[in-house]
Amino acid sequence: MLPALFVSHGAPTFPLTDAPARAFLEQLSNGLAERPRAILMISAHWETAHPSVTTSAVNATIHDFDGFPKALYEIRYPAPGSAWLADRVASLIEAGGGMVMRDPARGLDHGAWVPLSLIYPNADVPVVQLSVQPGQGPDYHHRLGQMLAPLREENVLIVGSGSFTHDLSSFRQYYSALHAPAPDWVDAFADWMCVAIEEGRIDDLLAYRQRAPHAVRNHPTEEHLLPLFVALGAGAGGESEHLHQSTTHGILRMDAFAFGGEA
Template sequence: MLPTLFISHGSPDIAIAETPATAFLRQLAGTMPRPRAIVVASAHFEADGRVLVSGDAKPETIHDFGGFARQLHAMRYPAPGDPALASDIVAELTSAGLPAAVANGRGFDHGAWVPLILSFPAADIPVIEVSIDPARDAAYHYGLGRALSGLPRRDVLVIGSGSFTHNLREAFPRLRAGERSAEVPAWVEDFARWMSGRLEAGDVEALLDYRRQAPHATENHPTDEHLMPLYVALGAAAEAPVAAMLHQSRDCGVLAMEAFAFSEAA
């Protein structure tokens, strides 16, 4: 059975930059069995009131950002989709009580293709995206993950792609100034330490209440969408998932780039 993963994709330009997270993603695929397909719950695929599942056989690469190098805008990730698997996922979500539908004409946003172009550069494994709902909370997204929990047993790799911390108002000035090794504020470290500790303790109850319990939750996540993919990955692993930190670094001081694997207890 495959683990599920949470990956912090950070700034889109980690696809061309040399950061610790870039180096980590380049070696990630070599640490696990080859999946037959990849399902990504991306912070950049949002749908209100239902779950959308990308269903194209040949998805396009979406450059859903601005202000970066031409090299980044020229990149393509030509992995195939898997319409049959997309339909199966919609059926599983529907049977779990989650309204769901296949989304046609939906390509790969940078939350999917940026980490995948580093981790699986051959682009020869089918990829499907699953939406998050920005109006719903952590418990909802954990339940969404639970509805996908049969996929790892079918050799499908479930990835939640977001960011462990995501305050762009703080990050963008440092990024524009080239301050990728900027000093890390205490409010970032305190939040990341709390989240990591709760994940490694298996304290799902506290994690679902992170908005109230985690220190500096609002500063690190002014909005929820970049943390919700973590809960999808957590729920898709097992009812009592075991977390293992795979990577920890900081980009621009304020972007925590943690990555975790979740699996069943032995």
């Protein structure tokens, strides 16, 4: 059975950079037990009031950023959609008492296509994207993941894409230094999170903003960590595996995890 994954997608320029996290994502699919039937991508860059799923036959590539190199805007990731998966996701959430919107026009934002273009560069695995609800917090997204856990038994790869640390106000001063070392306050938070994940301390993780050091500084807003909680919930209480650890631009920890399976 496939695990549920959390990956850090980094800055928009990530596909154009030579970084350890990029090399990790390029080989990630080789370590999966099987090729997925489809991928459910939960990206930090699609925020809605209620869960929404994409229903397009072919996913458009959304370049949801400004001021970056031309080569970045030329990247396309035309993965097919999956009507079956969109309906299945909606049915699981609705069975849990939620309301789901279907969006036939929405494509894949860079939180989705950046990591997917490295993991499955041929864009030949169907992809459906699910939005996050930043006003709802970690516990809600953990329960959302638990609702989606049956997808793993149906050979669907669930991928939460965000950033293990994400203080954009500090990012600007480190932007030109791709390999700048992480400040102490970044590593203190990330290391606390890693230990809590390894030890299965779910209550501490759900209350990370009160219990983890420098939590609010690393995540002034929560959207980039919420996909982690979806993946954690989708792991259905199984084993966790810390797949990757590195830093880009000093303040972006690029950690990745697998929950509930082998990767």
